[in-house]
Amino acid sequence: MENLNSSPRQKALEINLNNAIYGSFAEIGAGQEVARTFFQSGGASGTVARTISAYDMAVSDSIYGKTHDGRYVCEDRLKKMLNFEYSNVIDLLGKTRNQKTCFFAFSSTVSALNFKKDNYSHGWMGIKYQLNPDSDPNEIVVHFRLWENDNLLQQRTVGIIGVNLIYSAFHYSENSKLLLQTLMDFTSFERVSIDMIMVTGPNLCHIDNRLLAVQLVKNGMTDVAMFDRNGQVQDPWNMLYKKNAMVIRGSFRPITYVGFDMLKTGYHLLKEDVAFEKNNIIALCEITMDNLFSGGEFDERDFLDRTDILCGMGQNVMISNFREYYKLVNFLSQFKTLTLRLLIGADTFLKVIDQKYYTHLKGGILEAFGRLFVNNMKIYLYPALQEDCSKEYTSVNLPVDEAIRPLYNYLLFNKKIIDITGTKKEWLKYSSHDVLRKIHEQNPDWETMVPKYVSRFIKEKKIFGFGAS
Numbered sequence: 001m002e003n004l005n006s007s008p009r010q011k012a013l014e015i016n017l018n019n020a021i022y023g024s025f026a027e028i029g030a031g032q033e034v035a036r037t038f039f040q041s042g043g044a045s046g047t048v049a050r051t052i053s054a055y056d057m058a059v060s061d062s063i064y065g066k067t068h069d070g071r072y073v074c075e076d077r078l079k080k081m082l083n084f085e086y087s088n089v090i091d092l093l094g095k096t097r098n099q100k101t102c103f104f105a106f107s108s109t110v111s112a113l114n115f116k117k118d119n120y121s122h123g124w125m126g127i128k129y130q131l132n133p134d135s136d137p138n139e140i141v142v143h144f145r146l147w148e149n150d151n152l153l154q155q156r157t158v159g160i161i162g163v164n165l166i167y168s169a170f171h172y173s174e175n176s177k178l179l180l181q182t183l184m185d186f187t188s189f190e191r192v193s194i195d196m197i198m199v200t201g202p203n204l205c206h207i208d209n210r211l212l213a214v215q216l217v218k219n220g221m222t223d224v225a226m227f228d229r230n231g232q233v234q235d236p237w238n239m240l241y242k243k244n245a246m247v248i249r250g251s252f253r254p255i256t257y258v259g260f261d262m263l264k265t266g267y268h269l270l271k272e273d274v275a276f277e278k279n280n281i282i283a284l285c286e287i288t289m290d291n292l293f294s295g296g297e298f299d300e301r302d303f304l305d306r307t308d309i310l311c312g313m314g315q316n317v318m319i320s321n322f323r324e325y326y327k328l329v330n331f332l333s334q335f336k337t338l339t340l341r342l343l344i345g346a347d348t349f350l351k352v353i354d355q356k357y358y359t360h361l362k363g364g365i366l367e368a369f370g371r372l373f374v375n376n377m378k379i380y381l382y383p384a385l386q387e388d389c390s391k392e393y394t395s396v397n398l399p400v401d402e403a404i405r406p407l408y409n410y411l412l413f414n415k416k417i418i419d420i421t422g423t424k425k426e427w428l429k430y431s432s433h434d435v436l437r438k439i440h441e442q443n444p445d446w447e448t449m450v451p452k453y454v455s456r457f458i459k460e461k462k463i464f465g466f467g468a469s
Helices: 008-016 033-041 057-064 075-093 151-171 176-184 209-218 236-240 257-273 300-312 325-333 346-352 364-372 402-413 432-440 444-449 452-461
Strands: 021-028 048-052 102-111 122-129 138-146 192-200 224-227 244-249 281-288 316-320 339-345 377-382 417-419
Touching (some): 008 033, 008 151, 021 033, 021 075, 033 048, 048 075, 057 075, 075 122, 075 138, 122 151, 138 151, 151 176, 151 192, 176 192, 176 209, 192 209, 192 224, 209 224, 209 300, 224 236, 236 281, 244 325, 257 281, 300 316, 325 339, 325 364, 339 346, 346 377, 432 444
Parallel strands (some): 021 048, 021 102, 244 281, 244 339, 281 316, 339 377, 377 417
Antiparallel strands (some): 224 316
């Protein structure tokens, strides 16, 4: 009998008593808490084929092989562990156990809090498993962050989410919402966050990994989900670690020539501004959850359309829960980014420096700016048309409130705000709202306001109201 409120021990016991489930546990870096729960729950001989903790690096390499970048807490290491353990179980037991057995391999590689308490506490965890005997395996991989300030507490949390993962894999593969939600049973967001999940396999092919990633953000399980330019879900650490990062925020519904020009000119400025190398720069198009819910409900198709367009244009995409830019900067800073650049239109920047948005902070706008303008962060300011469309706003003539003018001048003097030049002035009047309005009015002029790839995509897919009668 399924029980959504089962404790980790109850879940482990239920699996132990299921004669059809049998496999191995390989855990590195945070004890063997998952296997221990199964042993302590009773009847573990019905589930556990073997347990292993190849903690020493040389031992780990001898079993699983070396990773491509030498790291041990990474997706590559986890995949090697899963593949080896699963193949080992199948090779040794596939012919000797009865034909009713569904085999699995559970693996984790974790960097729990060290003695100095100064490391990045995170881990990778996954399960490769059959839902039907002799079938091709499914696979679920998750990346998580550990927030507790105690090593033993972190180990306990790893044990909980590991048991949850195994239980959910065998019970909720048909229900992606429950599959996600039950990963957090008997723990909390203050203890752990899950910022990436990837599912594959014959019983999971109905699930879109991008939608799973957005659900993580929607459910509060993480603040950010990321997709690379190929539309693949990625771990933020892999995307951002020691990179020069540039972020542009928008609705991208759809991206117009203005957004395209912002990315092009901003990227050109970044290459001149930093020690450029081919693989050390990353640009991200950020969409906030507020924007995705702007219509009152989350429209999955609408989100996928926006993502498909951006990825089709070679852009990386980020979904976040950050309303304030300083929270975004705080998030990006934890990955040891070399530099941070926020690409912002002048009209939007006026709102960023409006004091009324920071009354909830004890230090008001001073505190907000202290968090926003960290040492390696700058604003790339893209011009905006003034209301009468006669001139452009730049950092020089921006109508800044006199109360913060000295602070603003300090930022200008120290080159924390840099104007983007070489922009396409004729495109400044275009906006996503105007494009959508013209599409709904069946006014073909909208096609002149977006890149050709975007207009072609919209017409072929009949999205954003195109073709509606």
